Amino acid sequence: MKKIYNLILLSDNAGDKLASPLDYFKFPIETEKMDVSVGNVEKTRGQFIIYGGGGLIHLPAPNYNNGVMQYLEDICNFSPWLVSWGVGHNIHHSKEIEYPESFVKKFRLHGVRDRQPNLPWVPCVSCMSKLFHHNYKVEHNVVVAGHNLPRLDGLPTVELSKTPPKEVIEIIASGDTVVTNSYHGAYWGLLLNRKVVVFNPMSSKFYGLPEQVQLATPDTWKQSVSKAMPYKGFLALCRNVNKAYHKKVLTLVNEYTKGV
16 A cells, blocks of 8 residues: 655654654545654565655765664665655754765655755744644743753753744743754744744754844853844745745655556
């Protein structure tokens, strides 16, 4: 039976919980989410695969040994019906974003969340969540959202791991500026028309964000708060790009179901 598999990281991270296209868009055949970090992805062989979203592009690097993407090369050879959707670069301790041709050519369609000159930009599909519909009020000058961040000046803080997305978004929205070391902390801040400062960017994933985001060291984050800018219209832009990409993916799914 022909099927669409969405290979994604199913974790307790609030960002990962909202990053599947299957939660927002309809498809003409059966779909299933599958955790990309476990060994049962073999069942996707020959099927239609949507890869992403999330920071799943851990291409080989001397200083990267997380191991989450040990199946990347295998997945790229599982099926000729392979598309990326909102997937992003994520190599720790690196500022470089590179998508080698050997990887790029494996996909029928590409939609990467990193702004790159040679690949189509498709931001994380979490922008489609209804949680961004609310007219949240600013209650604090600065809030903090991230992973294991130190307590910064007693500011309102939320941890993205093991915290429901709704709570995370509400905290981010309550600040005029969000200080974060999380990709989705930064991205959601922009979607909410807030200013964003990335605290100690430790991964390549932060270097494909819009220029409105300020990248800061632990010693400069306070000064960076005054330099950060909101991205007016970013939510509508991201949603429109995802809707257009859905139509492209549907065209390919129709070819797949007809055996073209």
